[in-house]
Amino acid sequence: MKAARSDAEMAAAPAPKPATAMIEIDHVSQVFQTSARQDHLALSDISLTIEDGAFVSILGPSGCGKSTLLYIVGGFVRPTTGAARMKGKTITGPGPDRGPVFQEFALFPWKSVLGNVMYGPRQQGVKQADAEAQSRALLEMVGLKGFENFYPKELSGGMKQRVALARTLAYHPEVLLMDEPFGALDAHTRTRLQNDLLDIWERDRKTVVFVTHSVEEAVFLSDKVVMMTRSPGRIRQVIDIDLPRPRRRSELLLDPRYQKYVVDIERMFDDSGESEPRP
Amino acid sequence: MIVGRAFLVRLTPLLACIGLLAVWQAAAITLHNDSFPTAVEAIRAIPSILGDKDALINILASLRRMAIGFAVAVAVSIPLGLLMGRSRAVASFFNPLLMVIYPVPKAALMPIIMLWLGVGDLSKTLVIFLGVSLPVIYHSFAGAKAVEEKMLWSGAAMGLSAAQRLIRIVLPAALPEILTGCRTGLVLALITMITSEMIARQSGAGNILFNALDMGEYDTVFAMIIIVGAMGIGLDALFERIRARLVRWSEPQLDIPLSFS
Numbered sequence: 393m394k395a396a397r398s399d400a401e402m403a404a405a406p407a408p409k410p411a412t413a414m415i416e417i418d419h420v421s422q423v424f425q426t427s428a429r430q431d432h433l434a435l436s437d438i439s440l441t442i443e444d445g446a447f448v449s450i451l452g453p454s455g456c457g458k459s460t461l462l463y464i465v466g467g468f469v470r471p472t473t474g475a476a477r478m479k480g481k482t483i484t485g486p487g488p489d490r491g492p493v494f495q496e497f498a499l500f501p502w503k504s505v506l507g508n509v510m511y512g513p514r515q516q517g518v519k520q521a522d523a524e525a526q527s528r529a530l531l532e533m534v535g536l537k538g539f540e541n542f543y544p545k546e547l548s549g550g551m552k553q554r555v556a557l558a559r560t561l562a563y564h565p566e567v568l569l570m571d572e573p574f575g576a577l578d579a580h581t582r583t584r585l586q587n588d589l590l591d592i593w594e595r596d597r598k599t600v601v602f603v604t605h606s607v608e609e610a611v612f613l614s615d616k617v618v619m620m621t622r623s624p625g626r627i628r629q630v631i632d633i634d635l636p637r638p639r640r641r642s643e644l645l646l647d648p649r650y651q652k653y654v655v656d657i658e659r660m661f662d663d664s665g666e667s668e669p670r671p
Numbered sequence: 672m673i674v675g676r677a678f679l680v681r682l683t684p685l686l687a688c689i690g691l692l693a694v695w696q697a698a699a700i701t702l703h704n705d706s707f708p709t710a711v712e713a714i715r716a717i718p719s720i721l722g723d724k725d726a727l728i729n730i731l732a733s734l735r736r737m738a739i740g741f742a743v744a745v746a747v748s749i750p751l752g753l754l755m756g757r758s759r760a761v762a763s764f765f766n767p768l769l770m771v772i773y774p775v776p777k778a779a780l781m782p783i784i785m786l787w788l789g790v791g792d793l794s795k796t797l798v799i800f801l802g803v804s805l806p807v808i809y810h811s812f813a814g815a816k817a818v819e820e821k822m823l824w825s826g827a828a829m830g831l832s833a834a835q836r837l838i839r840i841v842l843p844a845a846l847p848e849i850l851t852g853c854r855t856g857l858v859l860a861l862i863t864m865i866t867s868e869m870i871a872r873q874s875g876a877g878n879i880l881f882n883a884l885d886m887g888e889y890d891t892v893f894a895m896i897i898i899v900g901a902m903g904i905g906l907d908a909l910f911e912r913i914r915a916r917l918v919r920w921s922e923p924q925l926d927i928p929l930s931f932s
Contacts, residue, residue: 463824466824466828467827468824468827485827486824486827486828487828487830488828488829488830490828491828492821492824492825492828494821494824494825496819496821498819498821498822498824498825499822500822500825500840500843500844501844501920501921502843502844502846502918502920502921503920511829512829515829515830515831516829516830543919543920544920545920545921559825560825560828563829565828
């Protein structure tokens with residue numbers, strides 16, 4: 393008894409989280425019909441495993457189907473062939489275990505900031521008072537204390553995306569699905585939100601699937617970068633980003649390892665004749 | 672000075688009304704025609720209409736039909752329009768039907784409806800219903816169609832069913848557009864109310880107006896026109912207040928959004 397317990401403790405203490413598969417994408421292809429009634433192959437035979445607690449970026453030029461792949465994991469789009477699984481169960485539709493954050497924010501404009509964040513918990517049956525307390529705490533965490541009663545139209549883009557993030561975190565999804573969340577923001581705002589996202593992520597290390605076309609953003613945030621090719625979207629390479637955490641932007645930008653990742657990935661896109669992905 | 676200008680701006684509609692009445696008065700005096708009473712004569716006839724019990728009952732009966740026709744139309748048209756906006760099948764079923772009905776003046780259907788349903792309240796209310804329905808359906812349809820897909824996805828991820836999304840996301844998101852349709856519908860309700868009473872003379876504000884016309888009581892005719900017009904302005908102003916309150920969240924308030932990353 394005693395020995396077994398100490399064994400378990402020893403094994404658990406220093407080792408990182410055991411790598412269990414959170415999301416498996418299994419031979420997924422996606423065909424769309426164009427307006428000219430022709431078939432367009434958007435995704436071709438994608439297989440990918442995303443581990444529990446990993447921050448994974450899907451990187452590729454626009455039109456490579458990376459967002460479509462995210463929507464398939466979200467259950468918003470049904471793959472033409474193949475399947476996506478979450479914890480071994482085939483994904484057949486959206487659910488609160490997978491929380492999306494969209495580039496377009498997609499806030500409910502008729503709800504106040506607080507009302508937006510409370511929406512998910514209330515839908516899940518959390519009591520009004522509890523949902524409100526949790527939502528206020530979340531808004532404070534994303535730096536929006538004092539803006540609870542504002543309407544979305546009264547906020548800047550960066551603030552809207554903070555609300556959207558808090559709204560999704562509020563219903564405790566196991567996986568965050570981020571669809572170019574900072575793509576519509578100016579460079580300065582984007583940097584601040586990247587830093588804040590990492591800070592928030594460090595607290596509970598939820599699994600994150602992050603779609604972006606910015607190499608710097610992908611390297612800065614991720615444990616793993618999945619590079620995709622232009623249409624039809626295929627996985628070109630999966631690169632482990634072996635950089636220490638917690639990451640500080642000021643340190644990382646000076647780190648030769650970070651710079652090498654960025655340059656190597658950009659070169660790979662250049663070599664293949666892909667248009668250069670830019671932030 | 673600024674206060675003076677603001678006061679002037681608020682006063683402008685009143686000045687426009689007085690101006691109109693002045694032109695009317697001058698024109699009526701100049702033309703000196705029996706069928707064209709002066710503004711003063713018309714306004715003088717108003718208290719005698721509003722003081723008359725029969726006339727008041729008639730006007731209230733009109734307003735009751737209008738309220739029922741409008742309410743039923745809105746209650747039916749909003750759900751139908753929203754469903755059309757979110758379901759291609761529903762839209763392609765109803766669209767051709769509505770396109771045929773839309774340009775037909777609803778009062779033109781009155782004789783047929785009277786033939787089927789008689790000359791009573793039912794026929795007139797039905798015509799009002801038809802008049803109000805189409806703009807409300809059309810605007811609800813357009814509003815529902817324009818709802819951002821990602822907003823619905825966000826709701827779906829929170830666990831909202833398709834029916835819940837329709838009521839709790841599509842309806843509020845489309846509300847500004849729906850209320851624009853309702854406002855058009857309200858004015859059309861007033862128009863169809865009067866025209867239905869013109870065709871089926873029995874009771875109502877339109878009945879007073881056209882009876883007076885038959886009997887050559889032109890001051891009453893013009894007084895009724897003023898009363899109906901005032902009802903329209905009053906109802907529209909009331910509706911606009913309610914609308915502004917309901918969609919406060921969508922009206923641009925601040926020119927520049929708060930800057931804060």
